[in-house]
Amino acid sequence: MIPAAFDYKRASSAAEAISLIGEYGEDAKFLAGGHSLLPLMKLRLAQPTVLVDIGKLTDLSYIRDAGDHIAVGALTRHRDVETSDLLKQHAPLLAHTAGEVGDPQVRHRGTIGGSIAHADPASDLPATTLALGATYVLQGPNGTREIAAADFYQGFLTSAMAADELLTEIKVPKMDGAGWSFQKFNRRAQDWAIVGVAAWRRNGDSGVALVNMGNTPILATSVTTALSGGASIAEAAEQAVAEAEPQADLNASIEYRTHLAKVLVRRALEAASS
Amino acid sequence: MADTTVGIPTVSVTVNGVLRRGTPEPRKTLADFLRDDCELTGTHLGCEHGVCGACTIFMDGEAVRSCLVFAVQAEGADITTIEGLSAPDGTLSVVQKAMNEAHGLQCGFCTPGFVVSITALLRDNPDPSDEEIRQGLSGNLCRCTGYQGIIKAVKIAAGQSVDANGKAH
Numbered sequence: 001m002i003p004a005a006f007d008y009k010r011a012s013s014a015a016e017a018i019s020l021i022g023e024y025g026e027d028a029k030f031l032a033g034g035h036s037l038l039p040l041m042k043l044r045l046a047q048p049t050v051l052v053d054i055g056k057l058t059d060l061s062y063i064r065d066a067g068d069h070i071a072v073g074a075l076t077r078h079r080d081v082e083t084s085d086l087l088k089q090h091a092p093l094l095a096h097t098a099g100e101v102g103d104p105q106v107r108h109r110g111t112i113g114g115s116i117a118h119a120d121p122a123s124d125l126p127a128t129t130l131a132l133g134a135t136y137v138l139q140g141p142n143g144t145r146e147i148a149a150a151d152f153y154q155g156f157l158t159s160a161m162a163a164d165e166l167l168t169e170i171k172v173p174k175m176d177g178a179g180w181s182f183q184k185f186n187r188r189a190q191d192w193a194i195v196g197v198a199a200w201r202r203n204g205d206s207g208v209a210l211v212n213m214g215n216t217p218i219l220a221t222s223v224t225t226a227l228s229g230g231a232s233i234a235e236a237a238e239q240a241v242a243e244a245e246p247q248a249d250l251n252a253s254i255e256y257r258t259h260l261a262k263v264l265v266r267r268a269l270e271a272a273s274s
Numbered sequence: 275m276a277d278t279t280v281g282i283p284t285v286s287v288t289v290n291g292v293l294r295r296g297t298p299e300p301r302k303t304l305a306d307f308l309r310d311d312c313e314l315t316g317t318h319l320g321c322e323h324g325v326c327g328a329c330t331i332f333m334d335g336e337a338v339r340s341c342l343v344f345a346v347q348a349e350g351a352d353i354t355t356i357e358g359l360s361a362p363d364g365t366l367s368v369v370q371k372a373m374n375e376a377h378g379l380q381c382g383f384c385t386p387g388f389v390v391s392i393t394a395l396l397r398d399n400p401d402p403s404d405e406e407i408r409q410g411l412s413g414n415l416c417r418c419t420g421y422q423g424i425i426k427a428v429k430i431a432a433g434q435s436v437d438a439n440g441k442a443h
Contacts (some may be wrong), residue, residue, distance in 0.1 A: 005299070030342075034342060102413070109342065190325070
């Protein structure tokens with residue numbers, strides 16, 4: 001399996017990477033860990049003409065306490081998110097979920113920013129950061145801007161990020177002792193979730209997001225609205241698919257996905273409430 | 275198609291302690307670079323798209339799939355392949371001996387990747403539970419053994435006592 005040929009540019013700074021991507025236009029792509037992009041290129045589902053390698057931008061790999069949130073550099077690898085004491089303390093849902101991504105080899109190379117920028121609705125970290133109310137920091141030729149995860153995902157593998165913008169940081173609000181759960185239903189350890197649910201709950205507050213239940217990661221606002229209106233967990237879980245648009249594939253029919261989502265939301269909320 | 279002859283960056287990587295330089299085409303994977311350019315054919319390619327784990331190597335100390343890394347991305351990396359895990363005189367490593375003893379292989383195609391993954395697992399977790407072994411090896415597929423012999427080999431390499439069925443005591 002050999003990808004189509006491409007030109008390779010190794011960036012030595014974020015600014016240089018953004019300048020290079022601007023220079024080569026829409027057929028150029030950033031290359032971080034490459035664990036979403038390389039399989040697509042090998043299957044020739046993606047054929048970028050230029051790859052701008054940002055893998056050496058080690059100053060984008062960090063996990064810092066920033067007061068009300070934890071700042072995670074976009075090039076932080078899943079393994080480093082999984083094992084971060086800071087995240088285990090302040091955003092344990094994210095640390096745990098990073099440890100559920102793929103398998104050990106994937107977690108050693110894949111990055112949180114790459115996973116989010118790829119905007120795959122079947123990936124674990126887009127939905128998890130969505131449930132946590134994270135903010136993404138995008139750097140472009142004219143400076144940086146911040147966008148809420150809830151406004152970021154626009155369609156299948158499509159986000160609000162412009163072609164010449166680079167995701168540089170994920171701001172994860174501190175969970176402040178909230179109960180949490182990540183439910184991933186799959187048949188083999190390394191598979192994507194057939195359906196996944198990320199949920200947290202603290203006093204009257206809650207957040208729930210769904211993996212692989214539509215063209216984007218889905219924020220299950222009807223569930224959280226029901227909970228804050230006093231509904232029981234079982235009642236709220238019945239609202240699991242109100243915002244979802246599940247599709248059928250080899251693994252599951254629409255009906256099966258719908259059933260799974262309700263069951264997994266109930267389990268996640270029970271675990272987050274105990 | 276992009277011009278592949280102009281501006282190809284030189285790649286320098288340390289493989290099993292030896293500095294290797296090359297100018298691989300950017301689309302050449304690290305796995306193909308190791309096999310074709312370095313003539314280290316112990317790293318095997320099964321699926322070639324990030325599922326089977328046969329191509330697993332150590333890259334800067336972590337187990338990674340060399341089929342999902344372009345050689346140009348490995349610039350400056352310190353790499354250990356299966357050839358670097360046994361002693362220079364060919365003496366097998368503890369993990370390799372355990373795989374032999376426990377019949378952790380049949381056709382042997384997946385074995386280099388498993389040996390790397392097991393070596394990494396036991397370095398980070400010298401006394402793993404059954405669940406931790408299965409999770410730790412979830413990125414490697416074997417179509418011959420049914421995994422029982424492989425799990426037994428991990429336990430033997432970890433110094434855990436095992437019975438004939440591979441159960442730890």
